[in-house]
Amino acid sequence: MAFxxxxxxxxxxxxxxxxxxxxxxxxxLKRSNFQVVLIDKNNFHQFQPLFYQxxxxxxxxxxxSFPLRKMFQKSDSMFIRLSKVERIDHEQKRxxxxxxxxxxxYLVSALGATTNYYxxxxxxxxxxxxxxxxxxxxxxxxxxxxxxxSISTRSYSERQKLIDVVVVGGGATGVEVAGALGxxxxxxxxxxxxxxxxxxxxxxxxxxxxxxxxxxxxxxSRDAEQFLVELGVHVIKNTRVTSCDGExxxxxxxRKIEAKKVIWAAGIVCPKxxxxxxxxxxxxxxLKVNSLLEVxxxxxxxxxxxxxxxxxxxxxxxxHPQVAQVAIQMAKVLAANLxxxxxxxxxxxxxxxxGSMATVGRNRAVCDLPKFKxxxxxxxxxxxxxxxxxxxxxxxxxxxxxxxFWSYITYDQSLRLIIRAERDTxxx
Amino acid sequence: MAFxxxxxxxxxxxxxxxxxxxxxxxxxLKRSNFQVVLIDKNNFHQFQPLFYQxxxxxxxxxxxSFPLRKMFQKSDSMFIRLSKVERIDHEQKRxxxxxxxxxxxYLVSALGATTNYYxxxxxxxxxxxxxxxxxxxxxxxxxxxxxxxSISTRSYSERQKLIDVVVVGGGATGVEVAGALGxxxxxxxxxxxxxxxxxxxxxxxxxxxxxxxxxxxxxxSRDAEQFLVELGVHVIKNTRVTSCDGExxxxxxxRKIEAKKVIWAAGIVCPKxxxxxxxxxxxxxxLKVNSLLEVxxxxxxxxxxxxxxxxxxxxxxxxHPQVAQVAIQMAKVLAANLxxxxxxxxxxxxxxxxGSMATVGRNRAVCDLPKFKxxxxxxxxxxxxxxxxxxxxxxxxxxxxxxxFWSYITYDQSLRLIIRAERDTxxx
Numbered sequence: 108m109a110f111x112x113x114x115x116x117x118x119x120x121x122x123x124x125x126x127x128x129x130x131x132x133x134x135x136l137k138r139s140n141f142q143v144v145l146i147d148k149n150n151f152h153q154f155q156p157l158f159y160q161x162x163x164x165x166x167x168x169x170x171x172s173f174p175l176r177k178m179f180q181k182s183d184s185m186f187i188r189l190s191k192v193e194r195i196d197h198e199q200k201r202x203x204x205x206x207x208x209x210x211x212x213y214l215v216s217a218l219g220a221t222t223n224y225y226x227x228x229x230x231x232x233x234x235x236x237x238x239x240x241x242x243x244x245x246x247x248x249x250x251x252x253x254x255x256x257s258i259s260t261r262s263y264s265e266r267q268k269l270i271d272v273v274v275v276g277g278g279a280t281g282v283e284v285a286g287a288l289g290x291x292x293x294x295x296x297x298x299x300x301x302x303x304x305x306x307x308x309x310x311x312x313x314x315x316x317x318x319x320x321x322x323x324x325x326x327x328s329r330d331a332e333q334f335l336v337e338l339g340v341h342v343i344k345n346t347r348v349t350s351c352d353g354e355x356x357x358x359x360x361x362r363k364i365e366a367k368k369v370i371w372a373a374g375i376v377c378p379k380x381x382x383x384x385x386x387x388x389x390x391x392x393x394l395k396v397n398s399l400l401e402v403x404x405x406x407x408x409x410x411x412x413x414x415x416x417x418x419x420x421x422x423x424x425x426x427h428p429q430v431a432q433v434a435i436q437m438a439k440v441l442a443a444n445l446x447x448x449x450x451x452x453x454x455x456x457x458x459x460x461x462g463s464m465a466t467v468g469r470n471r472a473v474c475d476l477p478k479f480k481x482x483x484x485x486x487x488x489x490x491x492x493x494x495x496x497x498x499x500x501x502x503x504x505x506x507x508x509x510x511x512f513w514s515y516i517t518y519d520q521s522l523r524l525i526i527r528a529e530r531d532t533x534x535x
Numbered sequence: 536m537a538f539x540x541x542x543x544x545x546x547x548x549x550x551x552x553x554x555x556x557x558x559x560x561x562x563x564l565k566r567s568n569f570q571v572v573l574i575d576k577n578n579f580h581q582f583q584p585l586f587y588q589x590x591x592x593x594x595x596x597x598x599x600s601f602p603l604r605k606m607f608q609k610s611d612s613m614f615i616r617l618s619k620v621e622r623i624d625h626e627q628k629r630x631x632x633x634x635x636x637x638x639x640x641y642l643v644s645a646l647g648a649t650t651n652y653y654x655x656x657x658x659x660x661x662x663x664x665x666x667x668x669x670x671x672x673x674x675x676x677x678x679x680x681x682x683x684x685s686i687s688t689r690s691y692s693e694r695q696k697l698i699d700v701v702v703v704g705g706g707a708t709g710v711e712v713a714g715a716l717g718x719x720x721x722x723x724x725x726x727x728x729x730x731x732x733x734x735x736x737x738x739x740x741x742x743x744x745x746x747x748x749x750x751x752x753x754x755x756s757r758d759a760e761q762f763l764v765e766l767g768v769h770v771i772k773n774t775r776v777t778s779c780d781g782e783x784x785x786x787x788x789x790r791k792i793e794a795k796k797v798i799w800a801a802g803i804v805c806p807k808x809x810x811x812x813x814x815x816x817x818x819x820x821x822l823k824v825n826s827l828l829e830v831x832x833x834x835x836x837x838x839x840x841x842x843x844x845x846x847x848x849x850x851x852x853x854x855h856p857q858v859a860q861v862a863i864q865m866a867k868v869l870a871a872n873l874x875x876x877x878x879x880x881x882x883x884x885x886x887x888x889x890g891s892m893a894t895v896g897r898n899r900a901v902c903d904l905p906k907f908k909x910x911x912x913x914x915x916x917x918x919x920x921x922x923x924x925x926x927x928x929x930x931x932x933x934x935x936x937x938x939x940f941w942s943y944i945t946y947d948q949s950l951r952l953i954i955r956a957e958r959d960t961x962x963x
Contacts, residue, residue, distance in 0.1 A: 183729070241958070242960070260539070261539060300604070525578050527956055531667040
């Protein structure tokens with residue numbers, strides 16, 4: 108059965124994924140002559156850079172999410188559908204999803220990337236990912252539940268397993284979550300869990316490379332590591348977590364770390380839709396595109412964001428970094444091209460690197476701007492400002508600002524709630 | 536095994552339940568000479584009067600919840616435990632819970648009340664309760680998911696089942712949730728779901744009695760009903776929903792209402808702990824207490840709040856109403872009594888009725904104060920003020936206020952998010 112969407116004279120652009128890229132594209136096209144169909148698993152856009160604050164109970168999910176429908180209330184040729192896309196038939200120009208099939212004139216794949224376990228099923232089962240709001244909330248609930256259990260546990264070893272955390276992966280996600288956990292250990296635990304000796308809580312950051320934040324400058328790596336060490340995080344470099352049984356994490360250099368909670372932030376991979384020709388797939392399942400963002404061998408199919416691997420540029424053997432700015436800039440170029448009927452005049456994508464940054468707890472961040480690298484308090488203010496401005500929705504900005512301000516002056520938050528959407532009344 | 540709580544010279548007061556009664560009692564005792572153990576299933580206090588706003592996406596769960604540990608950070612002889620209490624052994628003065636057993640000197644049962652299905656298992660399976668934050672969130676997710684499904688449904692009958700809602704029970708909860716759904720139909724749906732004709736959405740409020748809000752004045756009942764009708768809610772009185780199969784709700788006068796969503800707010804019952812002598816149980820499993828709140832036949836066991844049925848007062852054949860104010864006032868009296876070593880000087884509980892109120896959508900509420908009954912805009916402002924002041928936590932007050940203000944000026948909210956704490960990454 109087909110999607111319940113009217114067939115009109117307008118050309119139809121189908122966008123799969125409402126992340127940074129998909130959302131920006133939809134917003135750019137909402138007043139165009141296209142019929143736009145935006146498909147996502149969720150009914151909201153999620154602001155991924157702040158997942159780690161949801162996981163560590165610093166922000167609410169709703170503060171970093173924005174309902175898609177509200178964003179497009181005034182666009183009449185915009186259709187939003189919650190569905191999981193399963194297959195592309197690029198010869199028929201049609202996609203298949205849970206809701207049925209849908210024909211397209213242009214298809215834009217903006218599926219982003221998900222957690223990469225490198226095929227290790229045990230790791231996938233026994234570690235906690237953090238690539239969605241739902242996963243960040245699950246992590247929050249797990250952290251809080253483990254602390255609750257720990258104070259009723261008399262066995263020393265069992266208690267260590269409940270309170271210690273291993274973070275795998277020293278990219279921005281790993282560094283930021285380790286920093287937030289370090290803050291929690293320092294400021295929250297001694298107050299909330301007086302029965303626990305917060306000194307007993309160990310936070311490990313295990314990173315396979317020689318330096319943290321490999322995408323950033325050497326200065327940023329060095330400073331971030333120092334900030335983490337100051338927060339009491341054990342930084343272990345040049346080491347891989349190779350397995351994890353839910354009680355211990357095991358490393359390639361034969362360490363055995365006691366911890367039930369292993370946060371997996373050690374790599375990403377793109378989801379692969381059935382029907383994608385092998386020739387179109389690059390490393391990590393990214394879709395090979397030319398500089399016009401057209402997917403190789405799939406006419407009128409485009410890819411943007413983490414999924415897009417620009418492969419006609421000799422100066423970029425690995426494509427662009429898989430970050431929000433690339434996705435947003437690609438969306439802008441693609442929107443302008445699609446709106447320009449004359450394909451000969453389409454413009455190639457050129458990435459303008461605006462810099463990158465990561466925060467490590469209170470008052471500390473590292474920033475690499477194109478012409479200026481700095482870290483510490485001023486970098487932290489920059490980080491706050493940039494992230495606040497990037498959030499969708501005025502109210503979200505206001506709420507995140509108040510939350511941050513509150514945390515800053517009180518050293519504490521009141522969001523440590525273990526909430527699940529479920530029936531409390533026992534089913535008979 | 537015993538709870539992991541130190542045995543000291545202090546007398547131990549065990550409070551089961553951190554609702555209005557249990558929480559107030561714990562706060563009153565936190566600087567006393569008692570060792571206090573507060574046990575709840577959740578790690579937070581939840582503000583029940585606003586559950587309906589969480590369910591209808593007007594407020595966030597975190598705005599009406601407050602973490603228990605944060606509240607008692609400065610109390611050294613206060614112990615908080617997350618556990619489900621299973622049994623009382625009042626002869627041994629001991630309770631049994633998931634975490635083990637715990638001896639008490641004084642036990643206070645403040646378990647509140649849960650949804651009453653009157654033994655009808657089909658109703659319990661196929662209707663949605665709203666007696667906890669988790670249940671309110673489940674209801675929110677269900678409402679939003681059904682709207683999403685409805686726009687992809689071509690069958691008229693199937694669509695009606697997805698968009699129509701039956702609310703069972705015309706007490707404050709039923710009236711308030713029906714009002715909020717009416718608002719949603721009027722202001723939100725036409726904007727968010729343009730593909731849907733919002734006129735097709737029917738909201739039914741089915742009430743067994745002759746007038747809504749039976750606990751309030753006749754004027755309040757009449758005005759509340761009129762406000763609901765103005766919002767387009769179908770009010771059906773003198774009627775009971777007798778069964779519900781997930782597709783239709785059936786009533787005792789042979790109506791058959793097409794609706795997958797039936798919200799059950801038609802009665803409450805107290806949970807019954809094993810070990811409670813039958814003689815101590817009154818109607819709806821309430822615990823019979825004297826005016827000192829001592830449970831009949833269970834020495835040193837007290838009950839407060841919804842659970843307490845004061846049965847030594849001839850003027851009160853049905854005890855006190857099961858509302859927050861009674862719980863709070865009982866907690867205050869009991870705290871003062873417990874702190875007074877001389878049992879002969881303990882004071883009996885006397886309820887001071889401060890009035891009751893209910894709101895029906897924007898700008899409308901009904902208020903019964905002891906000397907003054909009024910409804911409309913001023914009643915609504917009173918309702919807002921009273922509820923804002925009653926919330927625990929300054930930040931919660933601020934956030935709820937901003938949310939309400941925002942809703943008021945924009946006629947819209949940005950909280951319509953379907954979020955679940957779960958893994959998105961498919962498990963292998």
